């Protein structure tokens with residue numbers, strides 16, 4: 001839980017930093033591809049009071065392990081935001097829970113798909129070969145196929161006549 005006690009916020013604001021368990025993000029898939037958060041979720045925030053409003057700014061990051069959506073190779077990416085900005089109007093009680101807001105800001109930064117690189121060639125839809133590292137013969141087979149079909153049609157035409 002990320003909480004601040006507004007009674008402790010001085011005129012210069014207050015540091016709110018620490019870590020949360022990986023489970024904090026409640027993130028286990030993006031578009032059906034499994035992801036896991038590796039290591040703690042780090043946050044480094046600053047809370048200030050503006051009149052009766054609470055303003056929290058700063059950053060929060062975590063490391064995500066997932067798979068390239070094209071070739072399924074393992075991908076490790078940092079997720080999070082360096083521009084967290086939480087504004088709570090007229091905070092009613094002293095203890096304010098920021099957990100949901102920080103979680104949301106991090107989750108908003110997570111793309112729905114990850115790629116190992118911008119020019120990933122992906123897997124061959126025919127044989128599943130990783131086209132980044134191997135060549136497969138599916139293309140050759142494709143060009144041969146129409147010839148076979150032509151022969152079949154020839155044979156059928158001959159039967160008709």
Ligand SMILES: [Zn+2]
Pocket residue numbers: 068069070071072073115116117120121122
């Ligand atoms: Zn890839």
Ligand SMILES: [Zn+2]
Pocket residue numbers: 124125126127128129136137138139
């Ligand atoms: Zn292939």
